[in-house]
Amino acid sequence: MPKVLKVVDRRRCIGCLSCRQACARLRGEFSAANSAIDVKTSGGFTGEFVINICRACNEPACMEACKFNALTLRKGGGVVFHKNNCVRCGQCAKACSVSAIRMDEDKYPIICSHCGYCAKYCPHRCITTKEV
Amino acid sequence: MLGKDYINVLYIDLEKEEFRYEERKDLVKYIGGTGVAAKLLDENIKPDLDPLDPEQPIIFANGPLSFVMPVCTKVVATFYSPHTKEYGESHAGGRLAMAMRFSGIDAMVITGRAKHPEYLVIDDKVKFKDARAIWGLSVEETGKIFRQHTGGSGIRSSMRIGRAGENLVTYAGINVDTYRHFGRLGLGACFGSKLLKGIVIIGDNSIPIDNGYRKKYRDVYDKIYDTVIKTDVMKKYHEVGTSINVIPLNEMNSLPSLNLQNTKIDFADDISGERFAKETLVRKVACSGCPIGCIHIGQFRREFDVGYEFETVDVSYDHELVFALGSFLGLKTTNEILQLIDVVESEGLDAISTGVALGWATEAYKRGIITIDDTLLPLDFGILQNYMVAVKYIASRKNKFYKDLGYGVDYASNIYGGNDFAVILVVTKCQVITQDMAVLLDLLWVQDIHTLIMVDIPLTRQELRKKIY
Numbered sequence: 001m002p003k004v005l006k007v008v009d010r011r012r013c014i015g016c017l018s019c020r021q022a023c024a025r026l027r028g029e030f031s032a033a034n035s036a037i038d039v040k041t042s043g044g045f046t047g048e049f050v051i052n053i054c055r056a057c058n059e060p061a062c063m064e065a066c067k068f069n070a071l072t073l074r075k076g077g078g079v080v081f082h083k084n085n086c087v088r089c090g091q092c093a094k095a096c097s098v099s100a101i102r103m104d105e106d107k108y109p110i111i112c113s114h115c116g117y118c119a120k121y122c123p124h125r126c127i128t129t130k131e132v
Numbered sequence: 133m134l135g136k137d138y139i140n141v142l143y144i145d146l147e148k149e150e151f152r153y154e155e156r157k158d159l160v161k162y163i164g165g166t167g168v169a170a171k172l173l174d175e176n177i178k179p180d181l182d183p184l185d186p187e188q189p190i191i192f193a194n195g196p197l198s199f200v201m202p203v204c205t206k207v208v209a210t211f212y213s214p215h216t217k218e219y220g221e222s223h224a225g226g227r228l229a230m231a232m233r234f235s236g237i238d239a240m241v242i243t244g245r246a247k248h249p250e251y252l253v254i255d256d257k258v259k260f261k262d263a264r265a266i267w268g269l270s271v272e273e274t275g276k277i278f279r280q281h282t283g284g285s286g287i288r289s290s291m292r293i294g295r296a297g298e299n300l301v302t303y304a305g306i307n308v309d310t311y312r313h314f315g316r317l318g319l320g321a322c323f324g325s326k327l328l329k330g331i332v333i334i335g336d337n338s339i340p341i342d343n344g345y346r347k348k349y350r351d352v353y354d355k356i357y358d359t360v361i362k363t364d365v366m367k368k369y370h371e372v373g374t375s376i377n378v379i380p381l382n383e384m385n386s387l388p389s390l391n392l393q394n395t396k397i398d399f400a401d402d403i404s405g406e407r408f409a410k411e412t413l414v415r416k417v418a419c420s421g422c423p424i425g426c427i428h429i430g431q432f433r434r435e436f437d438v439g440y441e442f443e444t445v446d447v448s449y450d451h452e453l454v455f456a457l458g459s460f461l462g463l464k465t466t467n468e469i470l471q472l473i474d475v476v477e478s479e480g481l482d483a484i485s486t487g488v489a490l491g492w493a494t495e496a497y498k499r500g501i502i503t504i505d506d507t508l509l510p511l512d513f514g515i516l517q518n519y520m521v522a523v524k525y526i527a528s529r530k531n532k533f534y535k536d537l538g539y540g541v542d543y544a545s546n547i548y549g550g551n552d553f554a555v556i557l558v559v560t561k562c563q564v565i566t567q568d569m570a571v572l573l574d575l576l577w578v579q580d581i582h583t584l585i586m587v588d589i590p591l592t593r594q595e596l597r598k599k600i601y
Binding site for chain 1: 200230275276279287312339343350361422423
């Protein structure tokens with residue numbers, strides 16, 4: 001069964017950014033920004049944390065917006081990224097209604113592959129992968 | 133220096149509104165952020181000028197492992213301390229280390245005085261922003277304005293001072309990302325002397341991990357991460373937190389209380405870490421890159437008007453604050469201590485030095501060395517409301533007495549008398565009344581070991597430990 005990444009309990013988040021760090025690490029970078037998962041404060045540290053991830057749509061708007069077949073439907077939801085086809089136009093990020101796609105420094109989109117590596121580093125089990 | 137063979141130093145001149153980066157290969161040999169920061173201070177300090185002279189430098193330096201390995205989150209600041217007139221070093225967590233790392237800044241040297249109040253926004257370049265409208269605002273208000281006017285939510289860090297720093301109180305600190313601080317030794321006054329209200333740094337760059345080391349790096353990272361999260365080595369920090377010390381110290385006759393007239397109190401249970409956790413703890417948060425989450429947030433509710441009008445306030449607490457603003461001043465409940473911490477935070481003061489200053493002022497007042505003409509209100513141990521007002525008077529330098537108290541207990545007791553019961557923290561001149569050496573250790577415990585090396589202490593830390601255990 002394919003798995004997708006889910007936010008289980010956002011309110012438990014302590015904002016350590018270990019998940020973002022993990023995603024970047026897997027991509028071969030030290031980075032807080034270049035991660036497919038986005039955790040940020042809403043209203044500062046006294047407010048709540050927001051966890052912004054790819055919601056694994058079955059009808060992905062990002063894929064529909066891509067005219068170059070760089071994104072194809074992933075089994076279980078979400079998309080698979082084909083970097084060779086990408087022209088770095090950024091239309092996918094604009095099309096995502098939950099702003100889950102960020103661009104890296106080379107203007108390629110950072111697409112979540114739902115591998116679950118980030119979830120392994122969540123000390124409070126806020127995120128996890130679930131079979132769909 | 134991550135992935136490079138040099139330390140990238142950002143030099144900022146507030147007077148000329150200029151900045152430049154310098155790639156310093158010669159700094160790589162200095163160990164950690166502390167080594168680099170100490171070296172840069174040595175290069176730039178003007179020993180003959182006053183610590184608050186515009187020409188004095190403020191140094192920040194990152195360590196090589198920040199946001200690379202779990203738990204490494206501190207930035208080191210060095211400066212000429214206006215409080216002790218000695219070497220000043222202070223460390224803070226929050227998001228600063230991450231933001232500096234991914235702005236490509238290994239160290240910063242800030243000199244000069246701005247032409248009017250300013251704050252800095254550092255992304256790929258340094259922007260000098262007008263802070264005239266913000267000058268005089270609290271730490272919290274300033275933070276809200278910075279957030280509203282800068283991008284990079286989640287990957288930025290925000291430092292700011294309150295009124296205490298603006299008014300050059302020599303134990304004013306710098307707030308980092310709401311819940312962390314460069315607390316000790318007066319860095320907030322250094323900012324104030326430069327008319328620098330704060331700094332926002334946005335860390336949106338990334339650094340490639342060398343291909344040959346990726347697996348090895350992941351293995352080492354995992355080993356540390358698993359030790360921190362899956363064993364109980366860090367239990368003290370992520371469960372009750374550092375305030376778990378209150379009860380054992382009290383039982384050891386070592387809890388500094390009532391301006392150190394006592395070292396044991398009968399209400400320790402009521403202000404213990406366990407009591408804070410049970411009654412006030414609402415959440416924990418973490419510094420970026422540290423999965424522990426040791427920042428304990430307590431909440432208090434205050435009725436500000438009749439008709440069931442309430443405000444709720446979230447405050448971070450730790451052992452040092454509980455002793456300095458709690459047992460030291462005779463406050464007997466967790467709620468009262470949180471309320472006093474909140475005012476100290478808002479004004480941007482160092483919690484420990486503030487508590488010690490209020491403790492001395494209380495005893496001096498009770499002994500008749502100072503009068504209500506000085507204090508403007510009767511100070512007494514355990515009376516929260518007056519302490520809350522007195523903290524504001526220190527920050528605003530309300531009258532001559534509070535202005536003097538704003539230079540610390542050493543200074544004030546030399547003017548007014550009462551030096552014999554002034555608890556001058558060991559970082560200054562080691563004049564703590566040491567009925568019990570463990571008390572001294574408790575005061576030392578919250579200090580930085582590098583600071584201790586710089587001062588004339590008759591006993592080494594090791595010798596102290598030997599005496600106690």
